[in-house]
Amino acid sequence: MDKSVLVIGAGVAGITAALELANSGVPVALVEKSPGLGGAVASYCCKATDQCNKCSVCVANQKMEELRSATNLSLFTNSDIEKVARSDGAFQITVTRKPTYIDDDKCVRCQLCAEKCPTTPSSIFLPPPHSPLQSYVIDLDRCVHFQGKKCKLCQDVCPTGAIDLSQKAREENLQVGAIVVATGFSAFDPTRKKRYGYGAHPDVITALELEEQLRIAGKLSRPSNGSQPKQIAFIQCFGSRDAHVGNNYCSRVCCTYTMRLANLLKFKLPDSSITIFYMDIQTFGKEFEQFYQQCRQKIQFIRDIPSHIQQDGNNQLLITYQDRKEGKVVQSNFDLVVLSVGLCPREDTEKLVELLGLQTNEHGFLKSLSPLQTNETEAEGIFLAGTCQGPRDISESIAHSIGAAEKALAYLGAK
Numbered sequence: 001m002d003k004s005v006l007v008i009g010a011g012v013a014g015i016t017a018a019l020e021l022a023n024s025g026v027p028v029a030l031v032e033k034s035p036g037l038g039g040a041v042a043s044y045c046c047k048a049t050d051q052c053n054k055c056s057v058c059v060a061n062q063k064m065e066e067l068r069s070a071t072n073l074s075l076f077t078n079s080d081i082e083k084v085a086r087s088d089g090a091f092q093i094t095v096t097r098k099p100t101y102i103d104d105d106k107c108v109r110c111q112l113c114a115e116k117c118p119t120t121p122s123s124i125f126l127p128p129p130h131s132p133l134q135s136y137v138i139d140l141d142r143c144v145h146f147q148g149k150k151c152k153l154c155q156d157v158c159p160t161g162a163i164d165l166s167q168k169a170r171e172e173n174l175q176v177g178a179i180v181v182a183t184g185f186s187a188f189d190p191t192r193k194k195r196y197g198y199g200a201h202p203d204v205i206t207a208l209e210l211e212e213q214l215r216i217a218g219k220l221s222r223p224s225n226g227s228q229p230k231q232i233a234f235i236q237c238f239g240s241r242d243a244h245v246g247n248n249y250c251s252r253v254c255c256t257y258t259m260r261l262a263n264l265l266k267f268k269l270p271d272s273s274i275t276i277f278y279m280d281i282q283t284f285g286k287e288f289e290q291f292y293q294q295c296r297q298k299i300q301f302i303r304d305i306p307s308h309i310q311q312d313g314n315n316q317l318l319i320t321y322q323d324r325k326e327g328k329v330v331q332s333n334f335d336l337v338v339l340s341v342g343l344c345p346r347e348d349t350e351k352l353v354e355l356l357g358l359q360t361n362e363h364g365f366l367k368s369l370s371p372l373q374t375n376e377t378e379a380e381g382i383f384l385a386g387t388c389q390g391p392r393d394i395s396e397s398i399a400h401s402i403g404a405a406e407k408a409l410a411y412l413g414a415k
């Protein structure tokens, strides 16, 4: 049997599985569809205050660092799995490497391309410092040239001729003995709940955008006018536990990431007032329960999920909610509202299901063999790792991926 493994997806789950396998002496092909590595976590901030608050973002960053020096591992970024065929106990895989359009040997890191790019943020950029990929990349979903427009500004301005937007994709064939699927999740699309004003009011943002702003700028400002927010609200269960949007399940991670983010904001902005609107708090563990009790000392928790957000004439966001203790309807003003978006199955899950002969579960995530066998699938030799199988935080995704790597090794008889 072929003893190599294909890992699909280079988020924290895929990177962990790939490292476990490669360190066990098994050749690994790690295929990632986007130009960068790390998945969702690559845009998260560290949530330490004067002490570590165990958000695990640094642990994920460490995994990305480890990938730099990994041997036994071929990395295919900006690549798609096109075909999967099975014969003689092995998988034949066709991978399309999309062009990078940038010759890193010629690039002198002058940033002119990023400065001239008309999109916000720039579609051509250097990945974050902790990313193992340290060459300029183009986000094809954002770049207007690849949406059929005439822009070639980056190519024209590049002083060394490093950019060639006419490059073509090329196919490569791989043969592997097993597959680990680590394709992750999609965050809930906030435009699906129009009454909360996402997209209409600039100061209604998602927790992903808050994470990114804190990671890049290290501080928080209101998108509408750049001022420092003083009244900040978080709305929990956004797109989770909600039959109206077809997601009845709890996303498991948003109570904890919200509390860590709220605690960090209170630390950075001690004069701010922070309110969390919630249904129930899922703390998953005794240690986090203590952190929750500490948060209650400095953050206001209101047990109600507001049904909508309005904007008043003074650029303030107005939230109407039920005060259950007083038994009355109350209105409060905020200058920034954060939607705590849940974890959903990826939109392209069906394509993957067809390609690999997998199934989805009742929530649309990839289906495992049984509730107790969450790495195994009904397809022989194919294993699941991380949030593609269901909501998990970083440490749970890492543990799940180590399990997937062990199952793949056992299947190959390499353990």
Ligand SMILES: Cc1cc2nc3c(=O)[nH]c(=O)nc-3n(C[C@H](O)[C@H](O)[C@H](O)COP(=O)(O)OP(=O)(O)OC[C@H]3O[C@@H](n4cnc5c(N)ncnc54)[C@H](O)[C@@H]3O)c2cc1C
Pocket (backbone or CB within 6 Å): 008, 009, 010, 011, 012, 013, 014, 031, 032, 033, 034, 037, 038, 039, 040, 041, 044, 047, 055, 056, 057, 079, 080, 081, 182, 183, 184, 185, 186, 187, 207, 208, 211, 253, 257, 260, 341, 342, 343, 346, 352, 385, 386, 387, 388, 392, 393, 394, 395, 397
């Ligand atoms: C707003 C927010 C904040 C969070 N904050 C925290 C936190 O502070 N601490 C914490 O523990 N958890 C946090 N989480 C949860 C955390 O994001 C997940 O646990 C983690 O990202 C799971 O990693 P993953 O590798 O399973 O998935 P992902 O991060 O989604 O990575 C999947 C990767 O697979 C790639 N991919 C997908 N399909 C394909 C394909 N067909 N071919 C090739 N590649 C593919 C994707 O491009 C991506 O790079 C947060 C979640 C949210 C929504």
Ligand code: SF4
Pocket (backbone or CB within 6 Å): 113, 116, 117, 118, 119, 122, 123, 124, 138, 142, 143, 144, 145, 146, 151, 152, 153, 154, 155
């Ligand atoms: S082609 Fe235009 S939009 Fe695309 S990366 Fe270059 S400058 Fe940006």
Ligand code: SF4
Pocket (backbone or CB within 6 Å): 102, 106, 107, 108, 109, 110, 111, 112, 113, 114, 136, 154, 157, 158, 159, 160, 161, 162, 163
């Ligand atoms: S303009 Fe050219 S040389 Fe300068 S950073 Fe961009 S790709 Fe590199």
Ligand code: SF4
Pocket (backbone or CB within 6 Å): 236, 237, 238, 240, 241, 249, 250, 251, 252, 253, 254, 255, 256, 279, 280, 281, 282, 340, 342
């Ligand atoms: S983790 Fe908390 S915010 Fe997220 S869906 Fe569950 S109860 Fe709601």
